[in-house]
Amino acid sequence: MSALQELAAAAGLSTRWIDWQGVHRDVRDDTLRAVLGALGYRAGDDGACGVELARLAAERTTARLPPMVVVRAGMAIEVGAIADPAQRAYQLRLEDGRELEGVADRDTDGSCRIEALLPLGYHRLTINGQTVQLAIVPARAFTVQDLAGERRLWGCTAQLYALRAPGDGGIGSFTGLGACAKALGERGADALAVSPVHALFAADVERFSPYSPSSRLFVNTLHVDLAEVFGAAAVAVALAEEGATAVAAELEALPLVDWPRAAALRLTLARRLLAGFDALPDALRADCAAFIAAGGTALRDHARFEALHAHFLAQSPPRWRWTDWPTPFRDPRSAEVDAFAAAQADEVAFHLRLQWLADRGLATAQAQAKAGGMAIGLIRDLAVGADGGGSHGWSRPQDFLQGLSVGAPPDALNALGQGWGLTAYSPRALIESAYAPFLELLRAQLRHAGGLRIDHVIGLGRLWLIPDGAGPREGAYLQYPIDALFGLIALESWRHRAVIIGEDMGTVPDGFRQRMSPAGVLGMRVLWFERDWGYFVEPARWPADVVAMTTTHDLPTVAGWWTGRDIDWRAQLALYGEGQDEAWDRRSRAEDRDKLWGAFVHAGVAAGPMPAPEQPQAVVDAACAFVAATPSPLALVPLEDLLGVIEQPNVPGTIDEHPNWRRRLDGGLDTPRVAARIAAIVARRPRGDATSGG
Numbered sequence: 243m244s245a246l247q248e249l250a251a252a253a254g255l256s257t258r259w260i261d262w263q264g265v266h267r268d269v270r271d272d273t274l275r276a277v278l279g280a281l282g283y284r285a286g287d288d289g290a291c292g293v294e295l296a297r298l299a300a301e302r303t304t305a306r307l308p309p310m311v312v313v314r315a316g317m318a319i320e321v322g323a324i325a326d327p328a329q330r331a332y333q334l335r336l337e338d339g340r341e342l343e344g345v346a347d348r349d350t351d352g353s354c355r356i357e358a359l360l361p362l363g364y365h366r367l368t369i370n371g372q373t374v375q376l377a378i379v380p381a382r383a384f385t386v387q388d389l390a391g392e393r394r395l396w397g398c399t400a401q402l403y404a405l406r407a408p409g410d411g412g413i414g415s416f417t418g419l420g421a422c423a424k425a426l427g428e429r430g431a432d433a434l435a436v437s438p439v440h441a442l443f444a445a446d447v448e449r450f451s452p453y454s455p456s457s458r459l460f461v462n463t464l465h466v467d468l469a470e471v472f473g474a475a476a477v478a479v480a481l482a483e484e485g486a487t488a489v490a491a492e493l494e495a496l497p498l499v500d501w502p503r504a505a506a507l508r509l510t511l512a513r514r515l516l517a518g519f520d521a522l523p524d525a526l527r528a529d530c531a532a533f534i535a536a537g538g539t540a541l542r543d544h545a546r547f548e549a550l551h552a553h554f555l556a557q558s559p560p561r562w563r564w565t566d567w568p569t570p571f572r573d574p575r576s577a578e579v580d581a582f583a584a585a586q587a588d589e590v591a592f593h594l595r596l597q598w599l600a601d602r603g604l605a606t607a608q609a610q611a612k613a614g615g616m617a618i619g620l621i622r623d624l625a626v627g628a629d630g631g632g633s634h635g636w637s638r639p640q641d642f643l644q645g646l647s648v649g650a651p652p653d654a655l656n657a658l659g660q661g662w663g664l665t666a667y668s669p670r671a672l673i674e675s676a677y678a679p680f681l682e683l684l685r686a687q688l689r690h691a692g693g694l695r696i697d698h699v700i701g702l703g704r705l706w707l708i709p710d711g712a713g714p715r716e717g718a719y720l721q722y723p724i725d726a727l728f729g730l731i732a733l734e735s736w737r738h739r740a741v742i743i744g745e746d747m748g749t750v751p752d753g754f755r756q757r758m759s760p761a762g763v764l765g766m767r768v769l770w771f772e773r774d775w776g777y778f779v780e781p782a783r784w785p786a787d788v789v790a791m792t793t794t795h796d797l798p799t800v801a802g803w804w805t806g807r808d809i810d811w812r813a814q815l816a817l818y819g820e821g822q823d824e825a826w827d828r829r830s831r832a833e834d835r836d837k838l839w840g841a842f843v844h845a846g847v848a849a850g851p852m853p854a855p856e857q858p859q860a861v862v863d864a865a866c867a868f869v870a871a872t873p874s875p876l877a878l879v880p881l882e883d884l885l886g887v888i889e890q891p892n893v894p895g896t897i898d899e900h901p902n903w904r905r906r907l908d909g910g911l912d913t914p915r916v917a918a919r920i921a922a923i924v925a926r927r928p929r930g931d932a933t934s935g936g
Contacts, residue, residue: 245291252298254669254721256704258884259714262653262749275543276709277718280643280873282784308808310375310676311367313491319356319376321346330354330830337363350862362733375676378386378436380730383742386875390617396870396927397433397618398426398879399926401452401795401891402465404907405500406805409469409477411511412493412906413504416603417467419620420610420880421898425911426661427614430924434611435695435743435878437795437891437903439604440464441544443632444593445552446562451903453625453697454663458633459686460544463512464505465594470606471526472515480514498904516595525747533598540637540682545593547633549586566886568784574637590631591759611692615929618741619878621693621716624683625665626701635665642681643668646707648698649714653749656895657819659714666705669722677730684731688738699744700754702727713791730759735762741876743789747771759787764876768793769805769865778841781871790874792865792883795891799882800865806831807888811841817897842868859915862886866919869906877927884919 247257255277257269278285283294306322313319316833322328324346334342338361346354347368356369367376386395405420423434426856439462440455448757452462459774469477481487486507493504534541547564550571554561561567570578583590604620611619627648628634635642643666672680688695695701703724708717735742744763746755758765763928765788772779784790792800796809797906806914811817814822835852839861848864862883869877882890886908893900909916 243296244287245288246271246274246278249278249283249285249291249294249298252504253278253283254297255719256719259651259719261651270716273712273716273718275705276712276906277643277646277720280646280707281668281720284853285838295531300800300925301504307367307369307372307374307767308673308676310377310673312377312379312677312729314381314729315362315378319355319358319367319743321354321367323352324348324370325352326353329393329803332369334358334360334368334625335366336361336746337365338834350430358872362736364679367742375732377677377726377733378441378734380736381732382760383732383735384475384739385762386741386764387829389739389741392817393930394877394927395432395617395872396879397431397616397621398436398450399435399437399795399878399880401437401793401903401905402439403437403595403903404891404905406418406906406908407493408494409474409490410467410494411490411499411504411508412496412510413464413499415467416600416607417470419465420607423607423611423616423620425614429911429920430615430929431920432616432928432929433618433621433878434494435693435877436623438462438623438625438697439580439600440604440625440628441597443551443629444509444548444596445555447502447509450499450501450505452623454629455625455634457548457628457634457637458625458683459540459634460630461604461650463596463600465510466508466596466603467510467516468511468599470603471522472518477511477513481640482509484510484514484580486510489862497906497908498901499906501904508747512596518584518594519595529602530595530598533601534594539592540599541594543634543637544591545590546574546579547563548581548593548637550582552589553582553586564636572636586613608690608692613830618692618693619689621695621741621743622687622691623695624687624697625664626705627662627666630665632884636680641667641671641675643707645710647710648705649707649717649750650698651706651717652715652819655923656819657822658895659717660894661714662710666701666707669720673723673726677726680727681730681734684734685738688740691738691740693741693743694735695743695745696763697745698748699746700748700750701756702731702744703751703754719900724757728757728763732762743876745794747794757924766790766794767789767874768799769800769869777837779896780841780845781868782873783906784872784874786875787874788874790869792869792879793890796879799880799887800862800887801883802890804835804853804861805855805888808893811893812902815893815896817893817895832881839864844870858888859886863915863919864907867922867926871924877923879919879923882909884911884916886915903912 250257259267275285284290330346346356348354362378365376367374400861402419403414405414405418405422410418418932438452441457441460442462443449443456481490553568569574619852647661648664648666704719704721705722724728742763744758746765767788768791804810809827839852842864847867853860866879
């Protein structure tokens with residue numbers, strides 16, 4: 243093993259990986275050097291690697307604890323080897339202010355531990371001349387069973403922009419989200435899982451993927467319903483004064499979101515109405531001031547970034563990435579940034595107040611969900627990373643892996659591999675900062691929600707990282723402190739009484755799913771992939787520790803799968819990998835249709851001859867009932883399937899070739915067909931007399 247490979251292994255970086263076909267592959271040396279460099283290691287040559295290895299070896303000989311020690315409740319607190327008895331004395335300051343003292347026990351091998359039964363929470367431990375944070379975490383996260391007992395719940399998934407509501411400007415709104423959640427709740431649903439509502443780029447409305455945000459700490463202000471605070475009459479007047487009344491009506495009627503036009507109009511109206519902020523009632527202005535104060539430095543930085551981003555995009559040539567700005571403006575703490583913010587105080591205040599409006603809207607949507615009878619309410623979605631050129635990367639560059647993108651190696655669904663253009667937290671930075679960035683992110687996402695879906699949850703254990711400029715195949719897996727992250731998720735989920743879902747699709751490491759279930763994190767199982775020797779598994783054999791789904795936003799809808807619409811797109815966009823082609827795809831689908839209908843008939847959710855490929859609606863009926871019949875504690879049916887839509891929201895591996903994140907939904911919940919689908923689900927998952935917690 244070379245010095246480079248030895249350093250990579252010591253840093254948690256895999257030098258080999260196994261592809262989806264079981265082939266062992268070596269990671270390129272330039273990839274190892276790039277990832278090690280992003281982690282802060284000098285790895286330019288063997289000599290530099292040797293120096294770093296020696297430093298790491300020296301660190302391992304000390305008894306220094308990490309800045310935060312995460313311990314499961316009831317377990318001993320391991321504090322390392324402490325030879326001096328006097329140094330084994332410890333002091334504990336608990337979260338509630340109580341103070342405890344004692345002496346750590348020493349084992350025969352020299353290692354020391356504290357046997358103390360401590361309450362769950364965040365405490366401070368002083369021992370051996372060092373003070374660290376101590377997180378005592380529960381064995382597992384808050385679950386559906388903790389909320390609703392043995393009752394099996396159901397709900398829907400939705401893309402927020404797809405939901406139509408009067409006055410939404412063709413882009414969706416938090417008011418529309420709340421109305422949808424309330425309507426579903428009144429029909430027996432207990433959850434509405436929504437696409438990410440992370441903050442995007444106000445200065446660049448062409449970037450609208452919900453999974454490529456500027457910051458995951460804040461909210462997408464394009465979904466603000468200005469009428470909630472200013473009133474519908476004031477919005478109508480503002481539209482008229484802008485000469486945009488007809489434009490707004492046109493945008494609302496479109497089948498696809500026109501993001502640039504709709505976003506520009508939403509921001510224009512917001513500027514006009516927020517110009518009258520001082521005329522709002524005292525209570526509203528006080529609420530806004532309290533929100534801004536609570537947001538602290540992080541919120542201020544985000545608002546400053548928005549103003550700076552607009553400023554540098556307006557220059558010639560435009561400077562989109564903050565790393566291309568003049569050097570003083572790359573530092574959020576510089577005097578130049580302070581001076582700019584002072585000179586642009588109104589612009590910064592505009593973005594602060596927009597965040598306040600967005601937060602109010604999200605809170606109202608969750609309140610509406612609960613008012614409709616939902617036990618969980620909104621389930622928010624946490625994207626795997628953020629755009630490295632966004633506000634989060636600018637304000638906290640030390641927290642992220644610069645020069646690397648998160649992605650996935652080639653697999654059965656994406657034969658070319660994927661590079662998502664997102665940056666991720668550095669595991670080294672997380673540990674050295676006592677996991678503060680991760681906790682800040684968790685708390686932001688659990689705000690105004692009854693659940694959280696963690697996209698690409700295997701990233702808690704390892705991430706496929708691709709150096710900038712390299713292809714998806716040229717990445718490497720980097721390990722993350724999975725036990726600590728699972729523990730902190732469990733603690734925060736209990737504090738927020740929120741269920742946790744982990745998106746565990748694609749290439750999953752051996753044993754990972756076996757760790758999710760004891761941690762209380764629900765996996766995801768999708769109809770298309772629940773098979774045994776090629777045949778679809780009957781509902782009773784689905785796992786009881788997962789969320790059961792017909793499909794996801796990245797996969798074909800039931801109607802789209804049955805008609806072969808996804809195959810049309812793959813053929814049109816040349817998305818086939820080696821050994822695959824359209825003819826093979828269509829032959830396989832024909833065989834799978836027969837197997838799927840047979841599974842439906844066997845399960846008692848369908849009867850009669852198999853429908854033709856161009857007649858998918860009876861298949862959609864059966865799929866909704868089939869998933870509802872599983873033992874999963876939560877079943878989620880995308881609104882696209884509830885409504886029988888053919889097109890899917892997103893086709894992975896495409897950008898502009900397919901109208902990703904633009905399709906709006908038509909039709910209501912009370913049409914006979916949709917009502918029958920809801921009734922079939924409710925019959926298999928009745929709400930009964932169980933109380934809705936949370």
